[in-house]
Amino acid sequence: MNLMRWSARLTGAAWRAALPAAPAEPVTVPGPREPTTAPALLDLCDLHELYDLRDVLRRLPAPIAVTYGPLHQLGYANRAYRELFGERTNGLPASEALPELAALGVLPLLDQVIRSGRPRSVKARCILGLGGSRYYNVSCVPLGAELSTVGPPPAHSAAHSADHSTERAPGRPPGRTNGRAHGAGGTDPAAVLIFATEITDQVQAATRLREAERRQREAAVTLQRSLLPQKLEQPADLRVAATYQPGGAEAAVGGDWYDVIGLGGGRTALVIGDVMGRGLRAAAVMGQLRTAVRAYARLDLPPHEVMHLLDGIAMEIDANQIATCTYAIWDPAPGTLLYASAGHLPLLLRCPDGTVLRGEEQNGPPLGTGGGTHLSHTLRLLPGTTGVLYTDGLVERRDEDIDQGLDQLARTLSGAVGEPEVVCARLLRAMGVTSDHDDDVAVLAFHLPADLPVPPDPGPSLDSANTEV
Template identity: 80%
Template sequence: MRWSARLTGAPWRAATPAASGEPVTVPGPRDPSATPGLLDLRDIHELYDLRNVLGRLPAPVAVTYGPLHQLGYANSAYRELFGERTNGLPAGEALPELTALGVLPLMDQVIRSGRPRSVKARCILGLGGSRYYNVACVPLGSEEEPGPPVGVLIFASEVTDQVQAATRLREAERRQREAAVTLQRSLLPQKLEQPADLRVAATYQPGGAEAAVGGDWYDVIGLGGGRTALVIGDVMGRGLRAAAVMGQLRTAVRAYARLDLPPHEVMRLLDGLAMEIDANQIATCTYAVWDPEPGTLLYASAGHLPLLLRCPDGTVLRGEEQNGPPLGTGGGTHLSHTLRLLPGTTGVLYTDGLVERRDEDIDQGLDLLARALGGAVGGPDVVCARLLRAMGVTSEHDDDVAVLAFQLSAEQAAEAPLDSGSAEV
């Protein structure tokens, strides 16, 4: 038995005449000019009345016409929201709510340009609380094409729930940011140690309200024999987690500094610790030890930006020595480098927020910072303030910034001979 599918309402198809030996009649080609079954525009208007369609919409809709935007129609949703409106009056009188929403200028633009315009999340007061709407203004075509629009259709869609959700999200982000900033500041040293032969100043500037707080930190640690450790670091990432990791690394640096290890060994220990804290969280760091006896700065860097030095004659030098990999990557080799510093030398350690810009190569930022340091005459606190100002860092900056400046006393003398592999600046 043969089965076949049959669509509802379709006639049964007769058996093929060829099976009974009857002649087969093939239909002729269809006339392409004939389009039976299509409705012309008048038929559509008869089937679908525009007022009936707009009246069924749950969203507020109004139609105006002419350069004065005289009200021609407002559906029931519009009248329920704003009250009864008088047809024929200009929109400025008939639809005062559009003036409050700033929509009337958009309607003028629609009439002039023939293109739709819209505004988002406009607040309407006095409707049982604040309610927000997206409002679209669409041109209505003229009967004689081409020509300017004869009117404007105004369509409002309520977005109160979305706006309130976004407001709650922003408030939660604000509270989290404030908590991160508080944690970050509490973990930074409240007062820097000031060695007799080295003046030190530092500053921390959190990012603006739209920027999440990162894990920038600095520290000054007094060591035995009159030596001083200078530290700058930056935990990648944002928020409370980055600030917490920063606090752990800063505490570890202070503990490792007491072991009297060379900088590259401190970096090796920090690298292992960073992997234990969070294998997905890496950090950059520079650890330097100033020794006044020979007048040398011994330092190592774990993926951090280069140290900048301004010599007594105003020349600015950039540390170009090989960097080790960032902390938390594991298995890297870090090296210690030695510099002989002349009396009156000023040095700057900083995080990437000071020099990195989204639309510029970072080398441009480094060059600008070097020029700014060359002209930043004064004590370390003055140097920090001038560098922030020169680099355009404000309270609305898009990233955290930490700067640590140190300055040798002009009377500091370096009597010992240079060690092998050291450089004098």
Template identity: 80%
Template sequence: MSIWKLTEEAAELNLMRWSARLTGAPWRAAPTIPPGDPVTVPAPRDPSATPGLLDPRDIQDLYDLRDVLARLPAPVAVTYGPQHQLGYANRAYRELFGERANGLPACEALPELAALGVLPLLDQVIRSRRPRSVKARCILGLSGNRYYNISCVPLGGGEEKASPARTSQPKASLEQRPAPVGVLVFAAEVTDQVQAASRVREAEHRQRAAAVTLQRSLLPQKLEQPADLRVAATYQPGGADAAVGGDWYDVIGLGGGRTALVIGDVMGRGLRAAAVMGQLRTAVRAYARLDLPPHEVMTLLDGLAMEIDANQIATCTYAVWDPAPGTLLYASAGHLPLLLRCPDGTVLRGEEQNGPPLGTGGGTHHSHTLRLLPGTTGVLYTDGLVERRDEDIDQGLDLLARTLGGAIGDPEIVCARLLRAMGVTSEHDDDVAVLAFHVPPAASPEPLLDSTEAEV
């Protein structure tokens, strides 16, 4: 049969296979086998032909340990004796570090182990009879930095060989076993993992730096200073391992000599929280110009927060200081209580009913009025100042109240002292915003506290 005939038959067979897969293709009958052509049928498998299992005791006859170690792509070295003399280094080890002389102590034959801080591990393995390891040790100058996890495993004497006569007896304790006669040093390269982790950390640092920059740019660069009220504020971002949140503060001058004081905290971290914070702060400044009572401002902010992000909530306190009657009218949307230090050092905590946080919808907010004596100092703050993972928040509030009771001086001094006393540093696990205000002393004192309430 010619090669052209074979090619045509093969093409026809392929066409039949593909046409059978096409929708609507007509089925073609299978070709018939001529009567004289032989048909081959596979014979049944003979179970007796299956090879039996190998006795584990014969494994040493199949594999040579030195040959196995030589074929490993990872660097391997074997030491022996109290000075850890080099007994063997496989091909991968020699290719990585160069040729090594057997029989010399490790401090001479394996200087790279000293540079990697592995030599002390060899002594620990011999003494403890247990493996030791170090992670991500860097080897310099080998086509760039390369990182290895290095394990040291005891060899010989670390495990007793059980004889048939002693199988029923308990194993000897670790201290009773013979000391190992050598150590196997095994290195596994983890350069890719270390570099990937480094890239992730760098990306996180860049994202955090962008969030901090955005956060600070959205905060007021300079606070308004009313003639009849001294004000100071501070913002401390969380440490390197803490994502930046959405804390903010603001001071807004209103008509009639009044001043609005604002503190807020958007739940969540990162760029999203900072962006939501910026929108809420801008909205507060716009609503403040409408000369609305604080509880109505909270209601408007609640609706806006739901429009911005239905899954993002925030807490906020909005207060208006009116110097003519000496009153502070404020409303709180789920925020921490206002603290006031009276001229005599007594610290009062706002215990009035709070409204729900912003973004929850359908809640009722209230306005409360406090009449302040001249010389009173007040503090608005976010939860990062008083909240700790291992403590109840009431403990933080009590500590803040005690600290405020002894904090004397201008609002800038009060802010700095509160941060220091509450343990807020550059490595704090949450960002913190504090707004302090002080009513200057006056000649005619008035009653300190006269609480009234206006409801929506």
């Protein structure tokens, strides 16, 4: 079979023919067509002449309506719109013909669209009485005079519009002259197309998700609070108070914790910690670390050794989750505070004269990182000194450097006087921590009564002797 001969008969295939042996004149091969020689493209403004725009809108499953003029008289409502809201009468103002738009808050948008010539929309508006709550996004789009011939002219009577419903032949809206709309420069929108998209499923899914998150957050807060000490020990020579403020509804609960542990010899251990991460997992890890701290404190170990042991157990709990912690031991006999820090923020001390000092900034790596050197530092405290341990939620803000928060906290502490409960409340208030805060906050404040006897040879405020492991 001669495939070349058959392929020449296929639709769209080029004909192949042999040239004559001796052509009478040269064969001229036409060049490529110029765009200007192609048939004229269809003007977009004439699309309504090729397609029945009313019929296109009628077939769409989404509710659609078209209004005309400054009174927004109804000119068209497609089948989906009438099936949803019932029959509507053409020619009446939207406030009468489309009362559901008032419930959706759409009527004011129609004026804005006519004035500005720009689309306007509302989101997640609820309509009751349609077999339950149903939610819609509604868009209002301006239509020029050339494309606004969807419905009948509103000048027709309501009875005439009702007889012919919204499915009759399109007519011209008022205000159209010589193919242009009245208005500034003849370009004002002649009509507004109202398009509604149902989003009930999305809204319900989002509501279920928020409810699940709320329940999880409540469970995390309950677990968090249950793991924190319900009542702090109050040594005879030290006043202690603590507070915990969970983050707002949009913030998942973290793993902040504090503790006060009585040791032998009249000493007291003060602990503050923060597990990185959010939710139930962080709260559970926090509970395990707090239990471990209490167990190691009973061994009467120095702070740096406690940090070393906690680092190992943190890796066993979850190698992918780290925590910061400060562990301090107050010994009233020499009047010293021996402490070590694992990546935690520095403690602040307010001296009796109002001067605020920061603890030694050199500390070990966070718990759960494995290895590293932790140091024990010694501070000598005078009667009347107030100290504060805290988590990063108190001083950290997304729009500023953390040093700014630390400076603000130091200035606030310099003027904070009174019992530790008062100091905690004042710090939270001054740092802007409310129930809507975006992070959870733990604060532990302690105060040495001013009438305590001065320990012998108090020495400098900060001893340079450190112990490391």
